[in-house]
Amino acid sequence: MTADASDVDFDVVPETDQSFENALANARAGRRLTVADGIELITTGTDVDGIDQRRKELVLEAADRRRADVVGDEVTFVANVNNNVTTACNTGCLFCNFKDTAHQFETDHHEDHAGFTKTPEESKAVVEDAVDRGVYEVTSVSGLHPAFGLNDEHRETLDPDDPEHNYKPPERYTTDPHTYVDQIRAMSDAGAHVHSITPEEAEHAQRGVDWGYRDVYAALADAGLDTVPGTAAEILVDEVRDVICPGKIDTAEWVTAMEAAADVGLPMTATIMYGHVENAAHRVHHLDVVRDLQDRTDNITEFVPLSFVHQQTPLYDRGVVTGGASDAEDELMVAVSRLYLDNVDHIQSSWVKFGNAKGLKLLHCGADDFMGTILSEEITKRAGGQHGEFRSVADYADMITAIGRTPVERSTDYTERRVLDPSADTLGPRLGPKADGTPLVPERDDAARELASADD
Ligand SMILES: C[S@@+](CC[C@H](N)C(=O)[O-])C[C@H]1O[C@@H](n2cnc3c(N)ncnc32)[C@H](O)[C@@H]1O
Numbered sequence: 146m147t148a149d150a151s152d153v154d155f156d157v158v159p160e161t162d163q164s165f166e167n168a169l170a171n172a173r174a175g176r177r178l179t180v181a182d183g184i185e186l187i188t189t190g191t192d193v194d195g196i197d198q199r200r201k202e203l204v205l206e207a208a209d210r211r212r213a214d215v216v217g218d219e220v221t222f223v224a225n226v227n228n229n230v231t232t233a234c235n236t237g238c239l240f241c242n243f244k245d246t247a248h249q250f251e252t253d254h255h256e257d258h259a260g261f262t263k264t265p266e267e268s269k270a271v272v273e274d275a276v277d278r279g280v281y282e283v284t285s286v287s288g289l290h291p292a293f294g295l296n297d298e299h300r301e302t303l304d305p306d307d308p309e310h311n312y313k314p315p316e317r318y319t320t321d322p323h324t325y326v327d328q329i330r331a332m333s334d335a336g337a338h339v340h341s342i343t344p345e346e347a348e349h350a351q352r353g354v355d356w357g358y359r360d361v362y363a364a365l366a367d368a369g370l371d372t373v374p375g376t377a378a379e380i381l382v383d384e385v386r387d388v389i390c391p392g393k394i395d396t397a398e399w400v401t402a403m404e405a406a407a408d409v410g411l412p413m414t415a416t417i418m419y420g421h422v423e424n425a426a427h428r429v430h431h432l433d434v435v436r437d438l439q440d441r442t443d444n445i446t447e448f449v450p451l452s453f454v455h456q457q458t459p460l461y462d463r464g465v466v467t468g469g470a471s472d473a474e475d476e477l478m479v480a481v482s483r484l485y486l487d488n489v490d491h492i493q494s495s496w497v498k499f500g501n502a503k504g505l506k507l508l509h510c511g512a513d514d515f516m517g518t519i520l521s522e523e524i525t526k527r528a529g530g531q532h533g534e535f536r537s538v539a540d541y542a543d544m545i546t547a548i549g550r551t552p553v554e555r556s557t558d559y560t561e562r563r564v565l566d567p568s569a570d571t572l573g574p575r576l577g578p579k580a581d582g583t584p585l586v587p588e589r590d591d592a593a594r595e596l597a598s599a600d601d
Pocket residue numbers: 234240241242243286287288289343344345346376377378379416417418451452453454455458524525528
């Protein structure tokens with residue numbers, strides 16, 4: 146939410162010739178929605194000021210029905226671990242408090258800082274430990290460390306004296322992150338499915354050379370990359386990117402990188418990060434870019450609405466925004482994602498962004514996936530998020546059965562699924578290479594079970 150709407154003067158505005166009633170009729174009938182339909186639904190009508198409660202319920206109901214028609218009653222989650230390699234980043238996105246400016250990581254910088262860089266060996270150890278506990282996947286997203294390159298050849302090619310390349314040799318840093326290929330291989334060798342390399346990271350992995358995204362993703366797939374997180378999407382309308390992330394690739398480049406990942410055969414997710422300076426029309430234009438990309442690739446497994454966490458971000462500190470999305474906006478974002486994206490099967494409710502209560506509510510607004518166990522979290526926490534860093538399989542079983550749905554552990558690409566038996570004595574993951582149903586974090590899971598049975 147902006148401090149003052151007139152602060153940011155956008156060309157794209159939520160005005161349409163469509164009526165709310167016609168848009169709702171199109172949604173209910175399963176007709177492909179237009180941008181105007183989407184704007185009418187997400188605003189609960191451009192003819193009313195603010196959100197109309199009665200109309201909102203009608204949109205949520207239509208989305209919940211669509212969810213039931215497309216995927217039924219199952220609610221999925223993945224047993225995964227987050228392993229972010231480095232927080233060093235000079236891109237300067239104004240919504241992000243994950244990054245630390247890279248000069249702080251240099252050997253001649255002597256003041257303390259809260260950031261970190263892991264070597265491939267350290268990444269491997271984190272993932273090995275998680276795989277031993279039963280995890281299936283590692284999600285790895287990182288700052289654009291200046292010493293990163295795709296591989297050794299890339300690092301040798303990059304010119305440290307050309308400021309355009311944002312490259313400094315590894316000797317300049319206390320810890321060498323090595324290359325993207327080294328990091329991916331290390332995590333893959335640890336036995337996990339590797340979900341990594343956002344379009345922005347792929348751009349960093351080919352800066353200063355003309356290898357193209359296809360070659361970058363092919364080389365990374367060879368090193369063990371399995372699927373691609375479609376983050377760095379933020380809002381896929383350039384006039385918004387110019388305000389919140391002027392250092393990032395533009396919309397067309399993001400789409401090009403995703404198409405290349407699809408070409409190489411890597412399944413991918415897509416995201417939106419909303420609730421800052423953008424308006425409702427931008428959100429729908431973003432959905433339109435994603436639907437169009439999916440028409441061409443058919444490779445997007447899930448769509449993840451990420452609500453902006455504002456508390457400790459430059460956008461909030463500088464008074465550009467006064468807060469994030471309201472509950473009603475979150476509900477409508479999820480519902481209209483379900484209705485608009487008629488070619489994407491799964492919509493995620495992200496507990497790290499919404500918490501348990503709202504996260505569960507969103508499973509009645511069109512969402513059918515409840516994210517993953519993640520075990521650790523830095524991006525949302527550093528921005529001021531307060532919903533923790535871990536959910537156990539027992540937590541999932543309890544929460545999902547409490548709302549009358551069926552808990553299902555899934556693989557990252559949704560091809561493998563296992564329905565949970567919530568009454569089992571112990572509840573742990575079963576899809577990972579070393580998963581045998583033992584709880585992920587024994588003490589915590591046992592405590593959760595005891596609490597649950599005390600309620601019986
Ligand atoms: C922190 S970046 C890491 C990967 C890489 N540097 C990139 O930008 O693609 C991953 C994603 O986290 C999300 N993110 C960062 N800060 C956030 C915040 N304050 N609230 C919600 N999501 C945020 C953004 O969508 C961003 O694309």
